[in-house]
Amino acid sequence: MALVKTHIDQGIDELPQLENLETAISYYETQDDSELMAYAIDAIAKFDKGGSYLVKVLIDEKTSKENAARIASILGQMDHEKAPVEDVMELLKLSNAYVRNLGITVLQAYGGAIKYYIVKFLIGDDRDLRIFAINVLGDVNFSESRDMLVELLQKETDINVAMTAVDYMAEIGEMEDIPLLETLKVRFNDDPYVVFGVDNAINGIKG
Numbered sequence: 457m458a459l460v461k462t463h464i465d466q467g468i469d470e471l472p473q474l475e476n477l478e479t480a481i482s483y484y485e486t487q488d489d490s491e492l493m494a495y496a497i498d499a500i501a502k503f504d505k506g507g508s509y510l511v512k513v514l515i516d517e518k519t520s521k522e523n524a525a526r527i528a529s530i531l532g533q534m535d536h537e538k539a540p541v542e543d544v545m546e547l548l549k550l551s552n553a554y555v556r557n558l559g560i561t562v563l564q565a566y567g568g569a570i571k572y573y574i575v576k577f578l579i580g581d582d583r584d585l586r587i588f589a590i591n592v593l594g595d596v597n598f599s600e601s602r603d604m605l606v607e608l609l610q611k612e613t614d615i616n617v618a619m620t621a622v623d624y625m626a627e628i629g630e631m632e633d634i635p636l637l638e639t640l641k642v643r644f645n646d647d648p649y650v651v652f653g654v655d656n657a658i659n660g661i662k663g
Contacts, residue, residue: 471495477503484513494526501530504538511543514555521554528558532565541566541573545592563596571600578608586617594624602628609636615644619653626660634658 474480474496480503484496497513500506510527513519519527531544544566547559563570570592577589590608593601605621605628612618618640625633637654644650 474499477506477509480506481509490520490522493523497523497526497530501534507531507534507538507540508543511540511547514547514558515550517552524555524558528562532562536566536569539566541570545570545573545588548592548595549588560595563592564598567598568600570596570598571604574604578604583614583617586612586614587620590617590620590624594627597628602630602633605629606633606636609640613643615647615650618644619650622650622653622657626657629657629661631661634661 471492472479472483474483477500480496480499484493484500487493487496497510500509510531514524514527531539541563544559544562547562548556550556550559574589574592577585580586586608590605593604601624605625609618609621609625612621622637622640625637629637637657640654641651
């Protein structure tokens with residue numbers, strides 16, 4: 457295995473050249489020194505499918521916050537066409553608030569590049585995926601979030617999906633969206649849950 461010159465605090469000046477993803481993963485998984493692990497993380501990110509592996513590392517409860525933050529930074533800097541966007545989106549489903557927030561930070565770095573993935577979920581038949589996509593829009597809140605929620609609310613017939621979107625409209629909606637929100641009461645036959653949620657959102661918009 458080839459060696460590469462490097463400089464780390466412990467005085468080790470030569471490290472193995474990690475020439476493929478499998479070798480880099482194996483090296484990472486056999487280290488307990490933070491700097492050697494960081495070296496492996498940097499190498500993993502350069503290989504095809506390395507990003508997906510790093511997302512799995514983020515999910516691992518044994519991963520230190522130091523390594524998790526490094527991974528999030530690397531993922532956020534990846535080319536959007538090569539980044540594991542859907543894998544990162546899955547982080548928003550976690551109960552671990554620290555990792556979930558790292559996921560939000562990474563998605564914010566991708567900006568409008570995640571629109572394709574969100575639209576794919578929003579127009580799908582799976583209600584749970586539509587709700588998840590709405591949560592991503594609300595949490596990441598990029599420039600097109602409001603427009604996409606408005607478009608969804610214009611035709612959504614599932615009460616749970618619609619009201620998830622309404623909750624976020626309370627935060628990012630504008631005065632011109634109020635008439636659309638009012639129509640939801642009619643669409644869902646003045647369901648008390650809808651009436652309460654819509655009125656709440658309207659009050660939020662009005663401030």
